[in-house]
Amino acid sequence: MKTPLTPLEPVLRALAVYASRTAVLEHGQSTTYSAWSQRMARLVAVLHAKGLQPGGHVLLISPNTADALLSFHSVPLAGGVIVPLNPAFADDSLNFLSRHADPQVALVDATQLARVESSLVALDIPVVVLGTPAFEEALSAVRAAPLALPEDLDEDAPISINYTSGTTSDPKGVMLTHRNAFVALGNLLYHLNLRPQSVLLHALPLAHGNGWGCVWACSAAGAAHVPLPDSSGLRAALADPGVAATHLYASPALLAALTEAGSAPQLAQPLRLLLAGTSPPPKMLRALEKRGVQVLHGYGLTETSAIMAVTDTADLQGPAESSAVLARQGHPMVFGGQLAVVLDNGQPVPADGQTPGEVVIRGNQVMKGYYKNRGATRRAIKQGWLHTGDLAVVHPDRRIEILDREGDLLRLGGPPVSSAQIEGVLYRHPSVREAVVVAACGEEGRDVPVAFVTLHTGAQVLGRELLGFCTPHLPPHALPRRVQVVTELPKTASGKVLKHVLRSQIRDRDSGQSAD
Structure with missing residues (x-):
């Protein structure tokens, strides 16, 4: 028997199995998986009432909030494709991409509405304003059917379109499929060791690779989501015993201030950190290790469903090895697929830690393509491999170490x-x-x-x-x-x-x- 691979199936399981556990913790208020499931079902009904058709695009413009997390679940459960735009994009970029994405419905946080309202009016689509009493009234007014997988779900159909930038010259809306997201979810469950007792902080924008895939992985584990609308609240959240965070995914830029001598927060409990985005400086890695943070140094792109390779401190032989090796981006994750570093002629570089080449990737986490941009898709995926433009070396232990973007050498x-x-x-x-x-x-x-x-x-x-x-x-x-x-x-x-x-x-x- 073959059924479609989708992150929605393990999410639906978690909603039933972990009904009494905390699903979302926001502003000191907790929502159980049972209550969250009801809100999901009601938002599904709202989306259908607004005219969402199977495969239709739903725009999401919101900081990290409980309603944004809800949207990441309800939109695909309603049979739609979520298109999250990063609020950090400039206004002209948000407006251009709102039009480029061809949405049928828009979900916009009240704090962001004025920035895109004129474009949404011109598109003449229904707009649901999140974070308002009117949104709560809309949820209460509908009759929700029990949650289930959408009919005729295709695992190769997009579950999300994630724009990697706001540029108007060459828009790259990465189409990630249900299959992509399912495989990424399995990797995160294994490598992050997410469990029902886990508490995960969403500090990076959820629009960035669907929170590096954690929006669905955290739910599948029955763990608690803690959305941070502003990353400046990270220090307080890490020190808050009422949150007691166990997991965090972040870029080195978010952690720079937290690792300075005398300014690091006292962690409420041990923390497992997925670190990626740019290569962290050695001093940061040493500071994190001294504070007892278990670091997973990852690598990936939005085009690979975010993280697909990792070096884990648990894999290292001891303190003498950790600083140098943890700076490397590691091996492909369990289901990460194939990763190679190749020369201009396509031949693999020697594993000498010195010869640079381009990182190329193929596997079940690689995107379907760029939305309405076949030229960019052809340039990125050649002969069955995604060409990343990242330069790296391969060490004798077969771990890769990113050096630069190809144009930055x-x-x-x-x-x-x-x-x-x-x-x-x-x-x-x-x-x-x-x-x-x-x-x-x-x-x-x-x-x-x-x-x-x-x-x-x-x-x-x-x-x-x-x-x-x-x-x-x-x-x-x-x-x-x-x-x-x-x-x-x-x-x-x-x-x-x-x-x-x-x-x-x-x-x-x-x-x-x-x-x-």
Whole structure:
């Protein structure tokens, strides 16, 4: 017998098996799985009453709230495709993508409505405003049928469309299928060890890869969701014994302030952390380990249903090995599929930890394609492999280590240098909190490395001092030509540094300047 693979099936199981357990904890108020199931069924009925057809797209624009989590469950249970847009996108991007997504219904948090209202009026679609008394009245007014899988569910049909950016020039709405999401769910259950007693903090935007797939994995485990509308509340949530978080997924950018000496919160209980997005500095990993945080260093893209490879501290041989090895992104997860690092000719790189190549991936977590963008789909998926554009090396233990995006490898007149290699040296300085290296145009068209750093609270150091610190540790051609100390770095909502913004800042400056 064959039935469609979908995360909705284990979710429906959890709603029945864990009816009395806490499903969502928000503002000190808890909702049981039984009560949450009833709200889900009522929102399904509302969506049908608003005209949602099988396979229809439902826009979601909301910070991390209980109603947003509810939407991630009710929309696919209603037979729809959820299209979550990150509220961190600029207004023009939100409005463009709202039109590009072809929604039949829109679910918009009250705090976001004014930003997109004109576009939604022009689309002439029903709009449900979340987080309002009117929303509660709408749920109460409908008659809900028992929850069940949608009829004729196709595991290869999209369950979500996740836009990786707000760009209007080449919109990339990643179509993730029910099968993609099911396999990702299985990986998360195993590697995060999510159990009914678990309490998971949603600190990253849920729109980012469906909370890295955790919106459905947490429910399938019968664990408790804790949505954080603003990541600035992370410190308080981790220290709150009323929350007692056991699990967190986050980017290094969200954790930078939490690992500084004297500012780290006292954890309410041991924490299992899925860390991904950018390579964490070694100092951060050591600080997390000292505080007893069990780190899983992951790697993936929205196109791979978020995380598909991981290095787990439980796999390491001991403290002597952990710092260096945990900095690597690891092996494919149990059901992660195949991952290879290849040269320009398609041949795999040697496992020497030195030869860079492009990361390519194939497996059941790889997307169906980009919505209404066949050209981008053809460029990304070639000969059955997803080409990520990420550069990595393969170590003798077969773990990969990400170096850079393909376009970020620095051509400096000597052997190509990864910006991560220069950043790693800067991170050794005790005053440096964050370090990012980008290329400026130097003499004869060659790249010139320019570093941007932020400092730990109270630290005082000049760019020229940091340059002097780097000198013994880098070959001459790899030394930053300038080190700029800044108060903050431009980042996406998921914590990735916007390198193109930094490049634009240095474009008109004298790249021959030796230091800040």
